[in-house]
Amino acid sequence: MDSMTVEFRTGHDEAVLDLTDDCRDFVARRGDGLLQVFVPHATAGIAILETGAGSDDDLLAALGDLLPADDRWRHRHGSRGHGRSHVMPAIVPPHATVPVLDGRMALGTWQSVCLVDLNVDNEVREVRFSFLRSG
Numbered sequence: 409m410d411s412m413t414v415e416f417r418t419g420h421d422e423a424v425l426d427l428t429d430d431c432r433d434f435v436a437r438r439g440d441g442l443l444q445v446f447v448p449h450a451t452a453g454i455a456i457l458e459t460g461a462g463s464d465d466d467l468l469a470a471l472g473d474l475l476p477a478d479d480r481w482r483h484r485h486g487s488r489g490h491g492r493s494h495v496m497p498a499i500v501p502p503h504a505t506v507p508v509l510d511g512r513m514a515l516g517t518w519q520s521v522c523l524v525d526l527n528v529d530n531e532v533r534e535v536r537f538s539f540l541r542s543g
Contacts, residue, residue, distance in 0.1 A: 410438070411538040418525040418533055422472075424455070424464035425523040427535060428515075434537045435508045443506045443513060444538040451493035451527035453500030454535075458518040471496060471526060486529045493527040500524045508539070 412434065418425055427445065435443050445454050457463050481491025504521060507514040515521070525533060 409538055409540050411536060413534050413536045416523060416533050416535060417531055418452075418523065419531050420528050422468050422528065423523070423525045424457075424459065424467055425525070426459050426464075426520050427454075427523055428513075428520040430535075431506070431513060431521050431537065435511055435513060435539060437511045438508065438539050439511060439541060440543070441508050441539055441541040443508050444503065444536075444540065445506070445521055446503045446536045446538070447523060447533060448536060449502070449527075449530070449533055451490075451496065451525070451530065452533055453497050453502050453524040454504040455500050455522050455524050456504055456506070456515070456519050457522060459520045459522060461518075464522065467500075467524065468526075471499070471524075474499065475526070477526075486527075490527070490529060496524070496526050 475492035477489030483491030
């Protein structure tokens, strides 16, 4: 298995960061297999969704409705509502797997691989890209 870790800046705002180009570069010329994208943080996730047409903002709005940034959370260190960031990976998991055929991700036309980060207290995230060759 080939693997590498890359740091991304998500800043101090909630973010949906498109990683598709980074994924595409990682799998290029690797043949057939599986791409595993994993974020080793307790407050971030990986989602496959359409970006650029408002879906990324819609995802943040939906997560805001489901997981409000208020004082209801038992996990209370950090900024107000920080506990919701620790619940979010149960909804948006910290991983995604994408089939790779002849060095190209087999994503649908409008699908992108994205890092989802609600944690405004941590502006840098690591993402691990791993490739498992078939055969």
